Amino acid sequence: MSIFRDAGHLFRLAGVYLAGTLIFLAARAVVVPHSFGQYGHYRGAAIAEIAAKPLHFAGHQTCETCHSDIAQAKAGGMHAHVNCEACHGPLANHAADPSIDPGKPDVATLCVRCHAASAARPKNFPQVDAAQHSGGVPCNTCHQPHNPAVAAGGAK
Amino acid sequence: MNITRRHMLLLLPAAAIAWESVLAGTPEASPNYAMAEHWWSMLIDIPKCIGCGNCVRACQKENDVPDGFFRTWVERYHVDDWNMANPEVISPDGGKEGFPAVAEDEKGKYFFVPKLCNHCADSPCTQVCPVGATFVAPDGVVLVDQKYCMGCAYCVQACPYGCRYIHPEKRVADKCTLCYHRITKGLTTACCEACPTGARQLADLKNPSDPIHAFLKTHSVQVLKPQMATGAKVFYNDLDGSVR
Amino acid sequence: MPGVEGFMHPNEVSLYWSVLIVLYPYITGLVAGAFILASLVRVFRVEAVGPTYRLALLTALSFLMVAPLPLQLHLGHPERSLEMYMTPHRTSAMAMFGFVYLWYLMAVLTVEIWLDYRADIVALSQSTRGVRRLFYQILTLGSSNVSPRSLHIDERVGWFITLIGIPSAFLLHGYVGFIFGSIKANPWWSSPLMPVVFIFSAMVSGIAAVMLIYMAASRLRRQLIDMQCVDTIAQYMLYTFIIDFSLEMLDLIHRIYEADESFRSLNFMVHTKLWFSQVILQICLGTLVPILLLALVQVTKLSAAVRRRLYGISGSLALIGIFAMRWNVVIGGQLFSKSFLGYTTYKMALATREGLLVAIGLTIMPLFILAVLVKLLPPWPKEQPVAHTAVVAGD
Numbered sequence: 001m002s003i004f005r006d007a008g009h010l011f012r013l014a015g016v017y018l019a020g021t022l023i024f025l026a027a028r029a030v031v032v033p034h035s036f037g038q039y040g041h042y043r044g045a046a047i048a049e050i051a052a053k054p055l056h057f058a059g060h061q062t063c064e065t066c067h068s069d070i071a072q073a074k075a076g077g078m079h080a081h082v083n084c085e086a087c088h089g090p091l092a093n094h095a096a097d098p099s100i101d102p103g104k105p106d107v108a109t110l111c112v113r114c115h116a117a118s119a120a121r122p123k124n125f126p127q128v129d130a131a132q133h134s135g136g137v138p139c140n141t142c143h144q145p146h147n148p149a150v151a152a153g154g155a156k
Numbered sequence: 157m158n159i160t161r162r163h164m165l166l167l168l169p170a171a172a173i174a175w176e177s178v179l180a181g182t183p184e185a186s187p188n189y190a191m192a193e194h195w196w197s198m199l200i201d202i203p204k205c206i207g208c209g210n211c212v213r214a215c216q217k218e219n220d221v222p223d224g225f226f227r228t229w230v231e232r233y234h235v236d237d238w239n240m241a242n243p244e245v246i247s248p249d250g251g252k253e254g255f256p257a258v259a260e261d262e263k264g265k266y267f268f269v270p271k272l273c274n275h276c277a278d279s280p281c282t283q284v285c286p287v288g289a290t291f292v293a294p295d296g297v298v299l300v301d302q303k304y305c306m307g308c309a310y311c312v313q314a315c316p317y318g319c320r321y322i323h324p325e326k327r328v329a330d331k332c333t334l335c336y337h338r339i340t341k342g343l344t345t346a347c348c349e350a351c352p353t354g355a356r357q358l359a360d361l362k363n364p365s366d367p368i369h370a371f372l373k374t375h376s377v378q379v380l381k382p383q384m385a386t387g388a389k390v391f392y393n394d395l396d397g398s399v400r
Numbered sequence: 401m402p403g404v405e406g407f408m409h410p411n412e413v414s415l416y417w418s419v420l421i422v423l424y425p426y427i428t429g430l431v432a433g434a435f436i437l438a439s440l441v442r443v444f445r446v447e448a449v450g451p452t453y454r455l456a457l458l459t460a461l462s463f464l465m466v467a468p469l470p471l472q473l474h475l476g477h478p479e480r481s482l483e484m485y486m487t488p489h490r491t492s493a494m495a496m497f498g499f500v501y502l503w504y505l506m507a508v509l510t511v512e513i514w515l516d517y518r519a520d521i522v523a524l525s526q527s528t529r530g531v532r533r534l535f536y537q538i539l540t541l542g543s544s545n546v547s548p549r550s551l552h553i554d555e556r557v558g559w560f561i562t563l564i565g566i567p568s569a570f571l572l573h574g575y576v577g578f579i580f581g582s583i584k585a586n587p588w589w590s591s592p593l594m595p596v597v598f599i600f601s602a603m604v605s606g607i608a609a610v611m612l613i614y615m616a617a618s619r620l621r622r623q624l625i626d627m628q629c630v631d632t633i634a635q636y637m638l639y640t641f642i643i644d645f646s647l648e649m650l651d652l653i654h655r656i657y658e659a660d661e662s663f664r665s666l667n668f669m670v671h672t673k674l675w676f677s678q679v680i681l682q683i684c685l686g687t688l689v690p691i692l693l694l695a696l697v698q699v700t701k702l703s704a705a706v707r708r709r710l711y712g713i714s715g716s717l718a719l720i721g722i723f724a725m726r727w728n729v730v731i732g733g734q735l736f737s738k739s740f741l742g743y744t745t746y747k748m749a750l751a752t753r754e755g756l757l758v759a760i761g762l763t764i765m766p767l768f769i770l771a772v773l774v775k776l777l778p779p780w781p782k783e784q785p786v787a788h789t790a791v792v793a794g795d
Contacts, residue, residue, distance in 0.1 A: 307476020318409030327476030
């Protein structure tokens with residue numbers, strides 16, 4: 001058939017392209033991760049991988065498992081809803097191995113972070129000018145951090 | 157605070173059991189967590205935020221966030237009288253070390269706005285990802301598959317809120333994961349855990365007993381950039397109109 | 401914070417899309433523009449620009465081959481870039497673009513070049529020796545049939561390929577415009593006009609590039625420059641330029657008039673950070689001056705020598721101006737904060753993976769590739785009489 005003779009090169013080109021497409025499809029079957037498309041257009045296995053990342057903060061329920069006396073002391077005070085690690089920092093390692101010493105927070109920098117007076121803060125939030133208020137004396141001289149109200153018997 | 161050795165010996169096994177369920181070892185993670193039962197969001201109560209920066213620091217420690225980039229940050233707004241269109245906004249190092257103190261300002265007002273990924277239901281960032289490396293998980297959290305991401309930064313450009321960045325060492329997209337590794341184990345996010353005033357609260361919209369439902373019924377609540385129609389799921393109580 | 405004025409969201413301070421992402425639309429634009437010029441001959445039968453037909457196709461191919469490189473150098477993980485073909489996300493303009501690129505390269509450009517050159521390829525496969533002979537033999541795909549009928553079939557199929565090549569070229573570069581224009585988060589980019597503006601400015605740059613390459617190559621080869629050819633090319637460049645300029649002015653006027661929430665911030669940015677690159681370089685030197693010079697040629701009678709000089713100047717200014725336009729879109733879109741309250745700076749590195757030296761290298765690389773292609777697949781029309789003064793002769 002003369003069409004094949006005179007257009008033979010076009011059929012060869014089409015053949016090359018077909019071969020390329022088949023190679024691509026074969027590669028795709030091998031390369032695309034198995035869990036891809038499990039829940040949507042992404043690797044389903046990624047969800048579990050992300051959920052398995054390590055914890056640094058233990059969460060206050062874990063703290064209270066051992067330190068229920070502290071939780072008791074806090075309840076009813078102004079810091080009742082301030083979680084342990086908000087001041088003590090991430091302590092998942094201590095919860096996993098209690099022999100790890102968490103250390104004590106530095107009162108000089110910690111308390112003023114929240115309580116230094118600023119007109120930017122909500123008006124009803126307890127804030128003081130540290131120098132005027134205590135003249136440089138550490139906050140925990142008069143305030144017990146877990147129950148900071150001085151008059152209500154929280155003083156040390 | 158008086159734990160005796162006796163106490164320890166009694167409590168340690170209990171702690172260990174409790175801790176087991178928290179750690180839940182393998183990539184198959186928490187066996188009791190079913191994605192279809194949750195639709196995660198967050199509630200931010202602006203009048204409660206004191207700008208202490210605890211959330212920014214906690215997030216950084218929990219998630220190894222690189223310096224100079226932020227999965228969450230706090231902005232401080234100063235609106236002078238009625239000039240809502242031109243607020244003065246600062247976020248020194250994302251608010252990580254708090255903010256400089258302010259003396260009284262008779263005319264204007266100040267407030268703090270914590271920001272994070274809004275975990276949009278109609279997320280524009282997942283729409284533009286060319287390979288499927290970022291996605292909305294079935295429980296409503298927008299996540300990045302950092303093993304698949306090629307670092308093109310298209311998602312960073314598409315996010316209207318500026319919550320994404322390219323990790324300088326891993327060279328892939330990174331952002332708030334709503335502490336997915338914590339919330340799937342029944343814990344709250346690091347930022348909510350560290351917040352001393354309860355200004356940030358994790359919320360599960362599919363849980364009928366979640367306090368957010370009652371809150372939404374009784375308060376005036378907004379999302380950031382509602383005109384973008386992203387289906388943002390971080391709700392702000394008492395958000396001022398000057399907030400960008 | 402150094403380099404930051406006003407307030408930026410903390411993650412917005414560093415730019416994520418560098419000069420390489422400016423270069424990429426510039427290069428694909430040159431491809432699309434060069435191809436459109438070639439299609440003027442094949443489809444619209446503008447015989448006058450015939451001498452540049454093959455050159456335009458080879459130019460397009462040279463630039464198209466370099467186009468993926470700035471993207472690969474920009475990616476955090478270029479080894480994962482094939483994921484775009486393996487698991488393309490259908491809602492992503494960038495993913496779909498991977499296939500548009502592939503289609504354009506494999507189904508349009510290389511096929512058209514192959515069909516047009518096939519007779520020459522077959523001849524060269526018989527007349528050369530060694531590695532070159534092998535190269536041409538492979539290109540023939542084993543067929544040495546150059547009968548009149550087969551060449552006629554080639555011509556018909558080639559015409560058809562060019563026909564679908566025109567919308568393909570528009571798609572190739574319009575898509576890049578859409579990649580920016582579809583981002584609602586960025587008011588500097590988000591516009592339905594973006595793909596159209598990109599296409600027309602691409603056409604200007606592509607036409608200018610082919611015109612300059614033709615004139616330069618003719619000088620190097622000591623051949624007469626076909627004045628009817630360059631006069632016609634310059635005309636098309638003028639028409640396209642006018643459309644492009646009108647579209648850009650429409651966008652500008654619309655923004656100024658509507659003055660939405662982003663306007664103040666963007667306006668300030670144009671007046672300060674983008675003053676030189678947008679107003680001076682893109683609009684004045686890169687658009688208005690070339691348009692005026694080309695219009696001057698249309699309305700006055702000037703000698704060939706003067707016309708050639710004006711074409712050289714306007715072509716060069718146009719190429720600079722269109723690059724500036726890409727710069728203003730890509731870099732400009734990242735200089736302002738999405739809070740509309742601040743600005744940052746782009747600190748372009750010199751010798752890093754995404755630095756200035758790499759950008760310059762990538763810009764001139766296509767010219768080296770073109771030099772090789774021109775040797776392998778000579779695009780020149782029938783040789784003209786050679787004379788020392790050939791190129792300088794007037795009408």
